[in-house]
Amino acid sequence: MLNGKKIVIGVTGGIAIYKVVDLVSKLRKHGAEVRVVMTEHAAKFVSPLLFSEISGHKCAISMWDGRDEFNVEHVALANWGDLILVAPATANILAKMACGLADDLLSTVLLAASCHKIVCPAMNTGMYENEATRENLKTLSRRGINVMEPACGQLACGTSGPGRLPEVPEIISYLERFIALREGDMRGLKVLVTAAGTREPIDPVRYVGNRSSGKMGYSVARQALLRGAEVALVTGPSALTPPPYAKVINVETTQQMLEACLNVYSDVDIVIKAAAVADFKPRAVADQKIKKINPGEGMTILMDQNPDILKTLGSMKKQQFLVGFAAETQNLLENAANKVKKKNLDMIVANDVSLKGAGFNTDTNIVKFLYPDGTVESLEILSKDTVASILLDRVLEKRKKALTL
């Protein structure tokens, strides 16, 4: 999303400026072209030379180019950028923006520019919570300027509270999401993704589960978000951090996953069920931890069949494009094709989980896409993010075709 984007970074005089040096570097690594405009106060914290070197363009500060001539080229930055991000945005620049003041290069560029603008307020908590700043931020929001909320925590002035500049990865995620929501090919689409394994309790400390880490499902959710979709991620227990901007619904058992899916199902356009669902659950859950048995004695746990979530969704299908996964250890194509029919799917992603580099808890997968008309597409070994991205390409193609029929 950031590749090829022209971004103007407006830097004002705050202690968090050190993070912005890294931000400029990371944006360039993501393929963005970056120009930096600093205020004179900002230049007291960090040398403009550093920003010039890191951005690959001369950092602009003044309206005057040193020979008492008006620097039209610098003001032209207002028309150059696809978006302007002000970070850190001090209370002072927010006040100037709200009033329409243009008394230095950055405030002039901001007033002249018609592109998207994002501000990242970073200041002392008292200044941030001051009614004047609150009013200024409301004014800016009302005018369509986007405000990235500051983080809470210890501030340089010794106080603690809201006012910290968010960390660089969070700012990058915010920018990616901002662009995805405006340009992504899945914007406007609602996607339900399930991930990780469900667990069925045996007693208060033990459960029946499986080896799913959530990596495959989280990759699908992340890629859909990067393409502008609204994503509900119904996830079993996982050690992974969910992708930013997903609506995360944590569940443990198959029954809970079924209920969470049914709660959102009527409203979604696409369902991708990457979760490894426990097919069986113990008939009775012991109230207390089950004690050890004598050596040589066996133990029986009677299991009942769990509901088949995907089959249930398939039987209620209306506008939803339904994608299942099939985890197989033998007869991959035959078993997966049966699931397409039995569960009324539009597509299935079959993975032979006995192959090295495929299936559970790996960073890669080896999959085949199967469709109701019997066609099969085989992919080589790829990262789970790449598999997810190609999967979404196919979902969009097939869904478009189905909608135009």
Ligand code: PMT
């Ligand atoms: O999470 P990772 O470690 O990255 O591993 C990824 C994965 C191997 C879990 C993933 O790629 C995968 O194959 N997920 C599906 C696992 C599975 O449960 O397969 P299945 O063949 O048993 O089920 C077929 C489909 O029906 C699946 O979409 C499953 O979510 C769904 N199902 C199954 C049983 C059930 N009771 N309800 C269901 O909805």
